[in-house]
Amino acid sequence: MPLVTFSHPEHKIKTVYAVAGSHTETVLNLAKNHQIPIAFDCQDGECGTCLVKVSSLAKKDRMSGPPTEKERNLLKQLGKLTDEEISRILVDDLPPSWRLACQMIVRDEDILVEY
Numbered sequence: 001m002p003l004v005t006f007s008h009p010e011h012k013i014k015t016v017y018a019v020a021g022s023h024t025e026t027v028l029n030l031a032k033n034h035q036i037p038i039a040f041d042c043q044d045g046e047c048g049t050c051l052v053k054v055s056s057l058a059k060k061d062r063m064s065g066p067p068t069e070k071e072r073n074l075l076k077q078l079g080k081l082t083d084e085e086i087s088r089i090l091v092d093d094l095p096p097s098w099r100l101a102c103q104m105i106v107r108d109e110d111i112l113v114e115y
Contacts, residue, residue, distance in 0.1 A: 003110045005057065006036045020108035027052065027113055028101035038115045043102045045070050048078050050101035057110040064104045064111075066095050071103045 004027070005015040016034045019025050028050050031038040041049040045068070054064070066089050067075065075081040080098035081089075089096060095104075101115070 002106055002108050003057070004030060004106060005110075005112045006031060006034075006038075007112060007114050008037075011037065018106040020106060023105060025106055026102055027054075027099070027104045027106065030106065031101065031113075031115075036115075038101050038113075040102060045074060045100050045103045048074055048100065051078065051080070052099055052101045052104075053097050053114040054095075054099050054104065055097060055112045055114075057112055064095050064099070064107050064109075066090070066093055067099065068103065071100050074100065 001017045002020050003015050004018045005013060007013050014034065014036055016030060018030050028038060028040055028043065038052065039049050041047045072081060072086050075098055081096055085096060
C-alpha cells in the first residue's frame, strides 16, 4: 500500500495509506476520505480548482499514470504544461508534476501531494 503525504503551508502534514491501482481512488477522493481540505469544485477535470503538485518519495518518477487528454488540455490552459512536456509525457509515459487531484489515480508508490 502506498503512502500519500499531503502538505500545505497552512495545515498540518498528513500521511495516509492508499489502495494502489484501484482505478477509482483518486487523490481527491483520498483527501476527502481523510478530511484533507484540498479545494475542489466540479470533480470532473474541467475547472482546475483541485490543482496539486505531486512528487515521488521514491527514487523513481512514476507518480501515477499519465494524464488523460482532458487533463493535459486543462493543465496546458492553466500554464502548467507546455507542448514539449505533453510530447514527452506521451512518448516516455512519465506524468507531470502538476496534476488535477480529481483525475490522478494513485499507483503503488509513495508520493507527496502539495495543495
